[in-house]
Amino acid sequence: MQIKLGVLFFLVFSMVSCKVRKGGDPLNNRSFTISMDEIRYGQAASKLVDDKIRFKKGRMYSDFIFKKFGYAWVRYRITVDTTFIDSTGAEIRQIALQGNETNKTNQTYLFELLTQEWDIEGTMRITLNDMPKKYYDFVGREKRGKPQRIRKTKPILEYIPTDSEQPANP
Secondary structure, three states: HHHHHHHHHHHHHHHHHHHHHHHHOOOOEEEEEEEEEEEEOOEEEEEEEEEEEEEEOEEEEHHHHHHHHHHOOOOEEEEEEEEOOOOOOEEEEEEEEEEEEEEOOOOOEEEEEEEEEOEEEEEEEEEOOEEEEEEEEEEEOOOOOOOOOOOOOOOOOEEEOOOOOOOOOO
């Protein structure tokens, strides 16, 4: 009897937790285009690096970081998820998150970022044996798809017969 209750409790708990997790990630399937500055000796480098960041199922992917350092989909943790009213009276959703991953050579990729609606800003750091190797500062906006093309409606031409062209009523 206790085993049946334990199994029933486990099934109910797992079903409830699945329902809670489905609506969990507010950044799921969002994509941002960013401009990155490499910071050296406290100053930004002269050349900006364009990049694209994608979020999916609790993971983040950066094209530049993957090509340069080999880190693909990196797990992140949302630290702040809040809404506030700005000076214009609009409701703004602010999300702060951070993540890290270490590979076999003890090289660590750390990132912290903050999104406010469609804007994003943050930092990415690469450390080797806990010593700073690269530091990037970035800002960007959410990438939107192409807007739908508005089709022009063709004018409707109506033929209105004159009095002489109208048929006689029987």
